Every structure is written in structure tokens, then in C-alpha cells.
Amino acid sequence: MEVLESKAVLINAPEFFADTEFQTWLNNGKSKFTWHCLGKKPSDMSDVVVLVDPELNGEGADSDMPEHIWEQILTVCRSKFKPKLYMPHILVRLTNIN
Secondary structure, eight states: OOOOOOOEEEEEOHHHHHOHHHHHHHTSSSOOEEOOOTTSOOOTTOOEEEEEOTTOSSOOTTTTSOHHHHHHHHHHHHHHOOOOSSOOOEEEEEEOOO
8 A cells, every 4th residue: 555645725616616618517427526416507515626737737637627717726736836746636626615
């Protein structure tokens, strides 16, 4: 067994969940780490965890989401973390709490 620590951040962004492009991405049927009910409107239970590459170069498992939202996530990560090589991805939990 190998155990590694990972960095994480929580972003409460109801404006992401209100964005129609983000809703389309959220409901596109591709696997995601989420509590969202596929095909429904986002609710306060629609949290999504996305993975950002620790090198902070713009890559990540969920970088196929709308670019204007992905860029905001990267900006937050770049303000909180220094780029690292060979580390686990940064976990970013997006919440929809008004």
C-alpha cells in the first residue's frame, strides 16, 4: 500500500452551477466525482470534485469543462499552491451553496 498526501481546496461557486455551459458539462454523461443527479438541475447537493494537475500547467482530469470556469479554478489553485512535480493532483471541491 502506498499512501500519499494531497492538496485540496473548496470553492463555493453557485455562479458556476447557474452557468448553462457548466450545466451541460455536468450532465454530459461522462464520469465525474460528483453527488449531482444526472439530467437534473444542479442543487445544493450537486458538489463536484475536479482534479488539477499539480504542475498547475492547465491540465487536469476535468479540464474539458467550460474554459472560462476551468481558468477560474486554475487561478484559485495558482494563488494557493506552488507548482510541484510528481505529486498527486490537487482536489478541488466545487459547491453550490447560496
